[in-house]
Amino acid sequence: MKFGGTSVADADKIRNVARRIAGARESGDNVVAVVSARGKTTDQLVAAAREISERPDPREMDMLLSTGERISCALMAMALHDLGHGAESFTGSQAGILTDTAHTRAKILDIKADRLRAALDAGSIVLVAGFQGVSTDRNVTTLGRGGSDTTAVALAAALDADVCEIYTDVTGVFTADPRIEPGARKLPLLTHEEMLEMAASGSRVLALRSVEFARNHGVELHVRSSFREEEGTIITQETTAMEKAIVSGIAHRSDEAKITVSGVRDQPGVAAEIMTALADSGINVDTIIQNVSADGVTDLSMTVPLDDLQGALGAIDQLAGQLDYQGVSADDQIGKVTLVGAGMKSNPGIAAKMFRTLAAEGINIQMIDTSTIRITVVIDRREIERAVRALHDAFDLASEAARRADV
Amino acid sequence: MKFGGTSVADADKIRNVARRIAGARESGDNVVAVVSARGKTTDQLVAAAREISERPDPREMDMLLSTGERISCALMAMALHDLGHGAESFTGSQAGILTDTAHTRAKILDIKADRLRAALDAGSIVLVAGFQGVSTDRNVTTLGRGGSDTTAVALAAALDADVCEIYTDVTGVFTADPRIEPGARKLPLLTHEEMLEMAASGSRVLALRSVEFARNHGVELHVRSSFREEEGTIITQETTAMEKAIVSGIAHRSDEAKITVSGVRDQPGVAAEIMTALADSGINVDTIIQNVSADGVTDLSMTVPLDDLQGALGAIDQLAGQLDYQGVSADDQIGKVTLVGAGMKSNPGIAAKMFRTLAAEGINIQMIDTSTIRITVVIDRREIERAVRALHDAFDLASEAARRADV
Numbered sequence: 001m002k003f004g005g006t007s008v009a010d011a012d013k014i015r016n017v018a019r020r021i022a023g024a025r026e027s028g029d030n031v032v033a034v035v036s037a038r039g040k041t042t043d044q045l046v047a048a049a050r051e052i053s054e055r056p057d058p059r060e061m062d063m064l065l066s067t068g069e070r071i072s073c074a075l076m077a078m079a080l081h082d083l084g085h086g087a088e089s090f091t092g093s094q095a096g097i098l099t100d101t102a103h104t105r106a107k108i109l110d111i112k113a114d115r116l117r118a119a120l121d122a123g124s125i126v127l128v129a130g131f132q133g134v135s136t137d138r139n140v141t142t143l144g145r146g147g148s149d150t151t152a153v154a155l156a157a158a159l160d161a162d163v164c165e166i167y168t169d170v171t172g173v174f175t176a177d178p179r180i181e182p183g184a185r186k187l188p189l190l191t192h193e194e195m196l197e198m199a200a201s202g203s204r205v206l207a208l209r210s211v212e213f214a215r216n217h218g219v220e221l222h223v224r225s226s227f228r229e230e231e232g233t234i235i236t237q238e239t240t241a242m243e244k245a246i247v248s249g250i251a252h253r254s255d256e257a258k259i260t261v262s263g264v265r266d267q268p269g270v271a272a273e274i275m276t277a278l279a280d281s282g283i284n285v286d287t288i289i290q291n292v293s294a295d296g297v298t299d300l301s302m303t304v305p306l307d308d309l310q311g312a313l314g315a316i317d318q319l320a321g322q323l324d325y326q327g328v329s330a331d332d333q334i335g336k337v338t339l340v341g342a343g344m345k346s347n348p349g350i351a352a353k354m355f356r357t358l359a360a361e362g363i364n365i366q367m368i369d370t371s372t373i374r375i376t377v378v379i380d381r382r383e384i385e386r387a388v389r390a391l392h393d394a395f396d397l398a399s400e401a402a403r404r405a406d407v
Numbered sequence: 408m409k410f411g412g413t414s415v416a417d418a419d420k421i422r423n424v425a426r427r428i429a430g431a432r433e434s435g436d437n438v439v440a441v442v443s444a445r446g447k448t449t450d451q452l453v454a455a456a457r458e459i460s461e462r463p464d465p466r467e468m469d470m471l472l473s474t475g476e477r478i479s480c481a482l483m484a485m486a487l488h489d490l491g492h493g494a495e496s497f498t499g500s501q502a503g504i505l506t507d508t509a510h511t512r513a514k515i516l517d518i519k520a521d522r523l524r525a526a527l528d529a530g531s532i533v534l535v536a537g538f539q540g541v542s543t544d545r546n547v548t549t550l551g552r553g554g555s556d557t558t559a560v561a562l563a564a565a566l567d568a569d570v571c572e573i574y575t576d577v578t579g580v581f582t583a584d585p586r587i588e589p590g591a592r593k594l595p596l597l598t599h600e601e602m603l604e605m606a607a608s609g610s611r612v613l614a615l616r617s618v619e620f621a622r623n624h625g626v627e628l629h630v631r632s633s634f635r636e637e638e639g640t641i642i643t644q645e646t647t648a649m650e651k652a653i654v655s656g657i658a659h660r661s662d663e664a665k666i667t668v669s670g671v672r673d674q675p676g677v678a679a680e681i682m683t684a685l686a687d688s689g690i691n692v693d694t695i696i697q698n699v700s701a702d703g704v705t706d707l708s709m710t711v712p713l714d715d716l717q718g719a720l721g722a723i724d725q726l727a728g729q730l731d732y733q734g735v736s737a738d739d740q741i742g743k744v745t746l747v748g749a750g751m752k753s754n755p756g757i758a759a760k761m762f763r764t765l766a767a768e769g770i771n772i773q774m775i776d777t778s779t780i781r782i783t784v785v786i787d788r789r790e791i792e793r794a795v796r797a798l799h800d801a802f803d804l805a806s807e808a809a810r811r812a813d814v
Contacts, residue, residue: 011458045478051418053485060488063496064481065473071452075472078460081467089470094545115545138501138522 001165002034002130002152007226008072009039017226018079021166025085025125032116032126032159034152035076037068058103062132062142066092069129069148076127087125090116092132092140097151099133099141106133106141108150108213109399111158120159128155146207153210157217164219166206171225172232173205174333175397176250179385180385187248188231191238191342194248195221197374201338202253211235244343246350250388254335254381256286257309258366260301261316261328261373266293272301273323274316281315283308287336287369287376297326301367303378306332335381337388338374339395345372357394363387408572409441409537409559414633415479424633425486426576432492432532437491438772439523439533439566440484441559444475465510469539469549473499476536476555483534494532496521499547504540504558506548513540513548515620518565527566531782535562546604553614560617564624571626573613574633579640580605580612581735582804583657590805594655595638598645598749601655602628604781608745609660618642651750653757654802657795661742661788663693664716665773667708668723670733673700678707680730682721688722694743694776694783708774710785723797741773741787744795745781746802752779764801770794 001021008014017035025031045064049056056064063165073089080087096112103198119126130148143150147168156164173195174184190198192215199208205223214235224232240246264270272288278285287303298405304312309332316328344350351368354375358365363386367378392398408428415421424442432438452471456463463471480496487494503519517698526533537555542548550557556573567642580602581591595607597605606615612630621628621642631639645651671677678697685692690711698706711719716739723735751757758775761782765772770793774785799805 010456014459048418048478048482049485052421052482053489056485057488060481060484060496063477063484063498067477070474071471072454074467075459077467077470078456078463081464082460089467091470140498277729316790 001031001167002148003036003167003226004148004169005036005039005042005072005092006169008035008165009078011075013186014072014075014079017167018076018083020226021076021125022080022083022085029162030120032128032161033076033121034128034130034148034155035069035072036130036148037065038072038075041068041071059139062103062106062140065142066129066132066140069131073127073129080125080127085125086123086387087127089127089129090117091118091129091353092151093134095128095133096156097128097133097154099135099143100143101135101137103135103139103140103141105144106135108133108143108154109136111154112153112227113158116155116159120245138384146210149207149210150213153213153217153219156219157213161219163222163224164214165224166210167224167226168205169226170205170223171228171230172223173203173235174249176388176392177252180252180388181250181392183392185398185400188235190233190235190248191244192235193238193373194245194340194342195235197338197340197371198249198251199250199334201336201340201374201376203249203251206235238342244346246343246347247339247341247397249340249397250391251338251340252384252388254384255306256303256334256336257306257330257332258301258303258334259309259312259316260329260331261298261325261327262299263297264300265324266296266298270323273319274300277315277319278302278304278312281311283312283315285312287367287378289367303334303336331366333381334378335384336376336378336389337384338376339391340374343374344374351375353394354391357390360389361386361390363390408438408574409555410443410574410633411555412443412449412479412571412785413576414574415442415483418482421479421482421486424574425483427633428483429487429490429533436569437527439527439535439562439568439589440483441535441537441555441562442476442479443537443555444472445479448478451517451727456718461508466546467559469510469513469547472549473536473539473547475793476538480534480536487532487534493530494534495526496534496807498536499539499558500541502535502540502562504535504561506540506542506550508542508544508546510542510546510548513542515540515550515561516543518561519568520562520565522568524561550805553617556614556617558626560620560624560626563626564620568626570629572623572629572631573617573633574631576633577612577630578632578635578637579630580610580642581656583795583799584659587659587795588657588796588799590799592805592807594640597640597642597655598651599642600645600780601652601747601749602642603668604745604747604778605656605658607744608658608747608781610656610658610782613642645749652748653750653754654746654748656747656804657798658745658747659743659791659795661791662713663710663736663741663743664713664739665708665710665741665785666719666723667706667736667738668732668734669736670704671707672731673703673705677730680726681707684722684726685709685711685719688718690719690722692719692749694785695775696774696776710741710743710774738773740788741785742791743782743785744791744798746798747781749780751781758782760801761798764797765794768793768797770797784811 099106221235506513
C-alpha cells in the first residue's frame with residue numbers, strides 16, 4: 001500500500017490512513033506500506049537548502065530530503081500502535097533498498113528484503129520511507145520524481161506481493177481527464193502497456209518509471225482513492241483471455257513545445273547529429289517526425305518539454321556550422337492528444353476515425369505519431385479540451401460497451 | 408567542534424558556524440563537527456508526535472527525532488561547500504556510533520570510526536548528526552538529554568582528537584552564574600572532577616554524562632562561545648603540576664525538593680528499603696542525609712527533583728505497612744548552593760568559612776552534603792541569590808589570585 005503526501009498531510013489524515021492500513025491487516029493480509037513526505041515538507045526542506053546555497057550538493061540534498069518520508073513513517077507507526085497493531089518503520093536503507101550512486105535521481109539496483117520479511121513474519125505492519133535508498137557506497141540516495149511509487153512497486157516485486165495498491169487523491173484511471181470530460185468513466189482494468197502509454201502521454205495518476213518497473217517485474221497495480229473505499233483501476237499483464245479495448249482512454253498534455261528544423265539535407269546521420277546535440281544538453285526529446293523528402297532536403301520536427309525549448313534551440317544553433325539547414329522554427333503553443341488501446345493493433349481504422357473526428361471539429365493536426373497501441377496528434381494547445389471531448393464521444397468511451405473488442 | 412541548536416537556528420547562523428569550522432580547517436586541523444537540531448525543530452517534531460499519540464512508541468520517537476540533526480548536518484555541509492571546502496554529513500549510524508537498544512536514552516557502546524577517518528584522510532570536513540546512533544539490533548536510537556555533547560566527546564575519544572570544543576551561547580564556565588553575581592569570572596581551567604561537580608550541582612553549561620565520558624576517556628574539553636572568538640574554559644585531567652583552586656566556583660540549583668522521613672527505626676537496611684522503593688519508581692535521589700540516632704530512631708532526609716516529589720511521597724506511603732516511621736514531611740521551597748574546588752581536599756576550614764559566611768547573612772542551613780572537592784548546602788530557595796553573592800565575595804572568586812593554592 002502506497003500513500004502520497006496529500007494522504008498524510010496532517011494528524012487526522014495520518015489517522016485515517018492508519019485505519020485503512022489496519023483494516024487491510026485485520027482482513028488477514030500481511031501489509032507493507034510506503035509513505036511519502038507530508039504535504040509541504042519536501043518543499044520546505046528544498047527552500048531551507050536554497051536559503052543556504054544556490055546549488056546545493058546532491059549528496060547533501062538527499063541526506064536532507066530523505067528525512068521527510070522518515071517523519072511520515074514514524075508518525076504512521078505511532079498511529080497504528082494506537083490502533084493496537086504492531087508496526088515498525090524503516091528507512092530506505094533499513095529496508096534494504098540498494099541503489100546506484102546517482103544522487104537525487106538514483107536507480108534501484110537490488111532490494112535485500114530479509115529485514116522486512118522478518119518483521120512481517122513477526123506479525124508487524126511494515127512501514128517504509130518512500131523515495132529513498134542507500135547507494136553502493138553507503139550514502140543516502142533519493143529516487144527523484146515518482147520515487148515513492150517506484151519504492152512501492154519495487155518492494156511489491158521483491159516481496160512477491162499479491163498486489164501493489166497505489167492510494168491517491170483520485171479514484172482510479174479514467175477514460176479522460178474528468179475536469180475536461182464530465183462523462184469520463186473510471187477504467188476497471190488496464191494492461192501495463194496501456195498504462196505506460198497513458199503515463200507517457202500525460203496521465204499524471206502514476207509515475208511512468210513505476211509503471212515500467214511494474215511491467216518489467218509483472219507487478220499488479222491497483223490505483224485507488226485514499227479517502228473512499230471503492231475499487232479503483234487494476235493494472236496488470238496482458239493475457240490472451242483478457243478482452244482488449246479498442247480504445248481504453250484519452251490522455252493529453254500541454255507542457256511541450258514543437259521545434260522544426262527545415263531544409264535539412266536528407267542523408268544518413270543528420271537526425272542523429274541533432275538528437276545527439278540535444279541529448280548532450282540533457283534535453284529529452286519526445287515525438288520525432290521526419291517529413292518525406294523533396295529534392296534531397298527534408299524537414300525534421302520534434303517535441304521537447306516546454307521548459308527546455310530555449311535550451312534546445314541553443315543546442316541546434318551550435319550545429320549551424322557543421323550541419324546545413326535552411327531554418328529553425330519553434331511553436332510553444334502546441335498540445336498533444338493521445339488515444340490508447342491494447343486492441344488497437346488488431347483493429348484498423350482507428351486512426352482514420354480519430355482524424356475524421358478532429359477534422360469535423362475543424363481542428364488542424366500538426367504532427368502524428370503512433371505505436372501499436374497508441375495514436376498521438378499534435379494540435380493547437382487551445383483546442384485540447386475540444387478534441388478530448390469530441391474523441392471521448394466519437395469512441396463512445398462513456399459506455400462500458402466500448403471496451404468490448406468485437407465492436 | 409560541537410554546535411548546539413541555537414548556533415544553527417537559521418541560515419545566517421549556519422553560515423556563521425560554517426565560517427568558524429572553515430577557519431579551523433584552514434588553520435591546518437582536521438575537523439569533525441557535531442551539529443544539533445535547529446532551534447525549535449525537535450520541539451516541533453515532538454509536538455507532531457503528540458498530535459498523533461499520547462504515548463508514542465520509543466523506537467518510532469527515535470526514528471522521528473533523529474531527523475532534526477540530519478537536517479542541520481546536511482545544511483551545514485552545503486554552507487561549507489559554498490566556502491570552497493569538501494564536507495560530508497553522516498548520520499549517527501553512518502558515523503559508526505553503536506549504542507544499546509534503550510530507545511530515547513541509548514548509551515554508546517562503541518564507535519566504528521573507519522568511515523569518518525577515511526573522509527578525514529580524503530581532506531573532507533566531517534559533519535556528524537548529534538544525539539543519535541544505531542543500536543545493536545540495527546534500529547535508529549537517540550541518546551537523550553545532552554546527547555549531542557556526548558556524541559562530540561565520544562567521537563573525540565574514538566578519533567583521539569587533540570581537543571573537543573563545545574560551542575555554546577556562553578563564553579565559558581564562570582565562578583558563579585553571572586546573572587546572579589555580576590562579578591563572576593570566567594574560569595580559564597577546570598579539572599574533569601570539578602566540572603563534574605559543577606554540572607551535578609546545577610551548572611547547565613555541559614551535560615553531566617558528557618563530562619563523565621570525557622573524564623573516563625581523558626578527553627580535553629574547551630567550552631567556548633559560538634559567536635565570539637575569545638578563549639573559553641579548558642576542562643582537562645588533573646595533573647600534579649596544575650595549581651589547584653581551593654574554591655573554583657559556585658553552582659546552585661532550585662529545581663529540587665526535600666523529603667524527611669522522621670522516626671525511622673535506626674537499623675540496617677531501612678535506608679536501603681526506602682531508596683529501593685524510590686528507584687523502582689524511577690526517581691533519582693540526589694542528596695541523602697541520615698541524622699544522628701536518638702533512642703534507636705532517626706530521621707532520613709533526601710532531595711529529589713521537584714517534578715518527582717509527588718511520586719516519591721507516593722512510593723514512601725506504599726512502604727507504610729512493612730516499614731514503621733513516625734511521619735513524612737516535604738519541602739518544595741528548597742534550594743542548593745555548592746562550592747567546588749579541586750584544592751579543597753588539601754585545605755581544611757573551607758566548610759567552616761562557608762557556614763560562617765552564610766550565618767553572617769542570617770541564612771539557615773537545612774542540610775549539608777560534601778565530597779572531597781565539593782560542599783553543598785540546602786537552604787531556603789528565596790535565599791539562593793544572596794548566598795551565591797556572599798560566598799563569591801567571601802572566597803574572593805572575582806580575583807584571579809583566588810585560584811592560587813597557597814592562599
